[in-house]
Amino acid sequence: MKNCKNVLRYVFGAGAIHDLPELLKTRRQGVCRRAIVFIDHFFRDRDEIPNHFFETQDNIFFVDTTHEPKTTDIDALAGHFRKIPLAEICAVIGIGGGATLDTAKAVANLLTNEGLAEIYQGWDLVKHPAIFKIAVPTLSGTGSETSRTCVMTNVKNGLKLGMNSDHTIFDQLIMDPNLSKTVPREQYFYTGLDTYIHCIESLAGSYRHPVGDAFSHQANALCRQVFLQGDMLSDENREKMMVASYLGGCAIANSFVGLVHPFSAGLGVVLGIHHGVGNCIALNALGEYYPREVEEFRRMMEKQRVDIPRGVCKGLSDKDFASLYESTIIHEKPLSNALGSDFKMILTPEKVRSIFALM
Ligand code: ZN
Numbered sequence: 001m002k003n004c005k006n007v008l009r010y011v012f013g014a015g016a017i018h019d020l021p022e023l024l025k026t027r028r029q030g031v032c033r034r035a036i037v038f039i040d041h042f043f044r045d046r047d048e049i050p051n052h053f054f055e056t057q058d059n060i061f062f063v064d065t066t067h068e069p070k071t072t073d074i075d076a077l078a079g080h081f082r083k084i085p086l087a088e089i090c091a092v093i094g095i096g097g098g099a100t101l102d103t104a105k106a107v108a109n110l111l112t113n114e115g116l117a118e119i120y121q122g123w124d125l126v127k128h129p130a131i132f133k134i135a136v137p138t139l140s141g142t143g144s145e146t147s148r149t150c151v152m153t154n155v156k157n158g159l160k161l162g163m164n165s166d167h168t169i170f171d172q173l174i175m176d177p178n179l180s181k182t183v184p185r186e187q188y189f190y191t192g193l194d195t196y197i198h199c200i201e202s203l204a205g206s207y208r209h210p211v212g213d214a215f216s217h218q219a220n221a222l223c224r225q226v227f228l229q230g231d232m233l234s235d236e237n238r239e240k241m242m243v244a245s246y247l248g249g250c251a252i253a254n255s256f257v258g259l260v261h262p263f264s265a266g267l268g269v270v271l272g273i274h275h276g277v278g279n280c281i282a283l284n285a286l287g288e289y290y291p292r293e294v295e296e297f298r299r300m301m302e303k304q305r306v307d308i309p310r311g312v313c314k315g316l317s318d319k320d321f322a323s324l325y326e327s328t329i330i331h332e333k334p335l336s337n338a339l340g341s342d343f344k345m346i347l348t349p350e351k352v353r354s355i356f357a358l359m
Contacts, residue, residue: 004209015176068274078111096138141241142249143194145175150168260282262334
């Protein structure tokens, strides 16, 4: 069993975002007082994250989350912020959903590690600790706030994979359930389901870990309360969902995903479908492997009156299906976690195509 790491510190509660300036103050010392802040563009010109939280020397960058991060986006940002002397930067902050938090983590890693983002896609390749990193999740489910990865797509080789490293983990977390109040219903559901899916995949895998299992069980107990009882967007359920996402990220930091994420990555790379909704579409087609979970997922959709896009692979060419196969089967660790080391004997190109055809 490896020596596991989780987020070092967290604050939790409605209004917790107001602790940010004070937390930053403790980091600002001498010349080291500049914060680099990544904020989801949704919060531009809104009052949840007021300007007075920051000082004039801070760099604030609004992340366009219309598309999920590519390695080239991360390289461009790292190139820009590498011009600032490292000794001046006291913290890198991500305020947003998974795409924004992942951007903050990836750029922070590249500020202390040379070269392009793509050379760190994989497991334990980041050499030097990143700059002190703070996460403020505004959407719950990806677990990015506690996970040891930051997912990016490398368009050149079709690899959707993060920098899986202890150095990727945030140092400080601020969880404020008020910030997820304005999330659209469908996005809230799809992203929340990411936690549920991480945990069912890790619980069904062969790389089991007693601590990871405990995190997964509790995260999914909360997901069941959120999505099967009452309105998922009530104050109480948004609070529970934020805790579930936190625990789900801790679970996945100590284990691996399974079949759903590789198929979802295929949808992301080839069709540009976002992670959360892609997971839901993929899970719905994987009833052969996760029968009880798919049944439960469909009850959640019904209870919350949310549906998923259907027929997303309709009319695709043989070449498209070949690309879908390639960008799914490349995920060896999760696929062998789910099916064993000879997973390619089970997931033949024909089998993979038949599963995509169900979506
Ligand atoms: Zn995920």
